[in-house]
C-alpha cells in the first residue's frame with residue numbers, strides 16, 4: 001500500500017518538471033537579483049553576536065547591567081495636588097566602560113507649559129470643528145506641569161546639570177570608572193495632573209460628590225536612564241507613546257500623606273503597625289490564610305466614613321523594595337482594601353485590590369480574583385512570580401502597570417449596574433496590567449524603542465490567562481462558551497493586516513512612528529505568537545522556548561534579537577522566515593486555491609510527457625528501455641482524454657502498472673491494496689506576501705474529511721504558486737484552505753474549491769431579521 | 771462665554787492629549803464594504819467600540835443612552851441611524867447614495883452596524899466620507915475596506931482628512 005503510493009507519486013513528478021520548464025522559457029530575459037528568498041537567514045537584520053549577547057539569544061559571559069538605588073522622602077499636598085521630593089541616588093557602573101556623565105529621565109516634563117510634544121503631529125485646520133475641540137485647542141488654560149528641579153548636589157555641593165526637555169545630564173566632576181559608584185542628591189517638586197481630564201499614566205481623579213481625590217502616582221521622581229551595550233545611554237526623549245527604559249535597583253521610600261489615607265505601593269511596608277489600625281492588621285493576617293476568597297481589610301463602610309474626614313494630620317508610610325525597575329504608589333481616603341493569598345510554585349504571594357466605592361459591586365467581586373488567576377497562569381508559562389504581592393488599583397479610565405502595582409478601569413454606572421462589556425473589560429485590563437509585572441517589569445525590555453516587546457508578549461500571555469480565567473471561574477463567563485478575549489485569535493487581526501499599506505508599519509518600529517499602536521504593538525505581535533504556538537511550533541516546543549526566553553532574561557535587559565534567537569535556539573525550529581515576514585514587514589497572509597486538476601493513470605505517454613522527454617532526447621518513450629514501463633497521468637478533460645477511460649478499474653488504462661503490481665505483491669498484499677482511482681493536482685497561489693504552511697481540508701464523496709498541513713517550506717522555490725498532488729480512491733468533493741482560521745488569511749473568497757460563497761456576516765444578519 | 775466653558779467641562783474628559791498607554795484604548799473603527807453585482811447593492815458593516823459609541827450618542831443627543839445587549843435604550847437604533855447619516859457619506863461615481871441602516875449586533879466590546887445601499891449600477895469610483903467617532907476623539911482612525919469584483923481597496927480616514935476616494939478599474 002505504502003509502496004504503491006510512492007511509485008505513483010514518483011510518476012506524478014513527470015508533470016511537475018514540465019511546469020518548471022515552461023516557466024523558465026518565459027523568464028529568460030529577467031535581470032539578476034540579490035538573495036530575496038523569504039527563507040534566507042536574518043544575518044542582514046540581527047546584530048553580530050558578542051560576549052554581551054550570544055548567538056543563542058542568552059546573556060553572554062560579559063553581560064552587565066548598571067544599577068540605580070534610591071532613598072527618597074516624598075510628601076503629597078492634597079490641597080494643592082503638589083508632590084515634593086528629596087532623593088539620594090546611588091548609581092553603580094558595572095560596565096567595562098568609563099562614563100563621562102549620567103543621564104536621567106524627567107518624564108513629567110512632557111506636561112510642562114509649551115511642551116513640544118503637543119506639536120509632534122502635523123495636520124491642518126479641521127474642516128469642521130466642534131465647539132469643544134475649539135475650546136480645547138485655542139482657549140483652554142494650559143496645565144503648569146513638569147518637574148521643578150530645586151537642586152542637584154553631591155555632599156551638599158551643587159552638581160552641574162543640563163536639562164534637555166524630558167532628560168537631564170548630570171556631570172559628576174570626574175568620570176565614573178568601571179566598578180565605581182556615584183551617590184548624589186536631588187530635590188524637586190511638581191504639580192500632579194488630573195489623569196481623568198488630562199489623560200496620562202498617573203495623576204489623580206477628583207470626586208465632585210465628596211470632594212476627595214484618589215491618587216495613582218508614578219513617574220514622580222527623576223529616574224536614571226539605562227546605559228547598556230546596545231544603546232549606550234538611552235537618549236530617546238519621552239514623546240508620549242514609547243514608555244520607559246529603566247535600570248534595576250533597590251528602593252527605600254518614605255511617603256507622607258494625609259493621616260486618613262490608605263496607601264499601597266511598590267515594595268514591602270516597613271511600618272505596618274504604625275499606619276494600619278489593629279483591626280486592619282488582624283484582617284490582613286486573616287487574608288494571608290485565605291486562598292479562595294479575598295478578605296476585606298478596609299471595609300466599604302470604613303472607607304465611606306473616611307471620605308468625610310479630611311484630616312489635616314499626616315502619616316508617613318515607609319516602603320522598601322529590592323530589585324525593581326521603578327516605583328509607584330496609590331493613595332486616597334476613599335480606598336476600600338481587600339486581599340487574599342495565592343500559591344505560586346512554592347511561594348506565597350498576596351493578591352490585593354484597592355478601589356473607591358464607585359468601583360463596586362464589580363471590584364469586590366472580581367479584582368483580586370483576577371490578580372490571583374493572572375499570577376497563576378503567567379508563572380506557569382514563565383517563572384514563579386518573585387515579588388511578595390501584586391496590587392490592582394481602580395482608576396477611572398486608564399490601565400497602566402508598575403512593579404507590583406497597577407491601575408485599572410472598569411466602573412459600574414451610578415446605580416451600580418454594569419454590562420458584560422464593562423465586566424470583561426475590567427477583568428481583561430487587570431490581567432493585562434498585572435501581567436506586565438513579567439514583561440517588562442522583570443523581563444526588562446526597552447519600551448522606549450520597542451513597544452511590542454512588552455505589549456505584544458504580554459497581550460499574548462493575557463490571551464492565555466483570560467482563557468484560563470474562564471475555565472477557573474465558569475460563573476464569570478456565564479452565557480459564553482469561553483472567555484471573550486478581544487485580541488489573540490488570528491481572525492481578529494485581519495481587518496488591520498489587510499488595510500491600506502500607507503497606514504501600516506512593521507512591528508519592528510519605534511512606538512512613535514506607527515499609525516495604529518494598538519494593532520502594531522499589541523494585536524499583531526500577540527497574534528503572531530499565538531500562531532507560532534498553535535500552528536507553526538506546537539505547544540510543547542513553543543512553551544519551552546518562551547519559558548527559556550523569560551527565564552534567561554528575568555531581571556535583565558533583552559533586545560528583540562535575544563527573543564528571536566532564543567525562540568529558535570531552544571526549539572530547533574528555524575523561524576527567520578516568520579520574524580522577517582511578520583515582524584519586519586507589513587506583508588499579510590493570503591493563500592488561495594488557483595486550480596484543481598484531476599488525472600487518471602495511463603501507459604500511453606501524454607502530450608506533455610512526450611514534449612518533456614524529447615528534451616532529454618527520448619523521442620519514442622514507449623520503446624525506450626528506461627521509460628517503456630512508465631506510468632503517466634492524464635488530465636481528465638485534456639486533448640488525449642476520452643470519456644471511456646473513466647472505468648471502475650483504474651488500472652485498465654495502465655496495463656503495465658497492473659502487471660507490475662501482479663509481479664511484485666502477494667495475493668494477500670494485493671487484496672489489501674486500494675488502487676487510487678483519482679489523482680489530483682491542486683495548485684495553490686499566494687496573492688499575499690507572507691509565507692505560511694498550507695492547511696487544507698479535503699472532503700470526499702462519502703462525507704469523510706482529511707486535514708493535511710503542508711510545511712511552509714513548500715514556498716522555498718516558488719513564492720507565487722505551488723502544486724500538490726494527491727492520489728485517492730475516493731472522489732474529492734470539496735477543498736477548504738485554512739478551515740479553522742489559524743493563519744489570519746485576509747481573503748477567504750479564494751479558500752474553497754469548488755468556489756463557493758458562504759453566507760457572509762452581512763447576509764446572515766439580514767436573513768435573521770426577515 | 772459661560773456656556774462655552776460649561777461645554778468645555780462636559781466634553782473635555784473625553785479628549786485625548788497623551789494617548790496610547792491604555793491597553794485597548796486605541797481609537798480605531800473598521801468598515802467593510804462589498805459591492806454585490808447581482809443585487810445591485812453595497813453591503814456595509816462598520817465595527818465600533820461599544821463604549822465609545824455609547825459615549826458619543828449620549829454627548830450628541832444629550833440622552834442617557836445605554837448600548838448593551840442586556841439593557842438597551844429603547845430608541846437606540848433611531849439615534850444610531852441619525853448619527854450614521856450625520857457622519858458617514860458615500861457617493862458612487864459622484865452620485866450621493868442613500869444609506870439604509872438595517873440594525874446592529876453586539877460582539878465582545880464592539881458593535882457591528884449593518885448598512886445597505888440599494889440600486890447601485892456598475893461604477894468605477896467610490897467616495898467615502900467617514901467621520902464616525904472623530905467628534906469624540908481627535909485621534910480616531912477609521913479603516914475602510916471596499917471589495918468589488920474580488921479586489922479590495924483600502925483607506926484610512928481621519929478627522930483632519932475624512933474623505934477617501936477608491937478607484938476601481
Ligand SMILES: [Zn+2]
Pocket residue numbers: 432436454455458793
Ligand atoms: Zn500594556
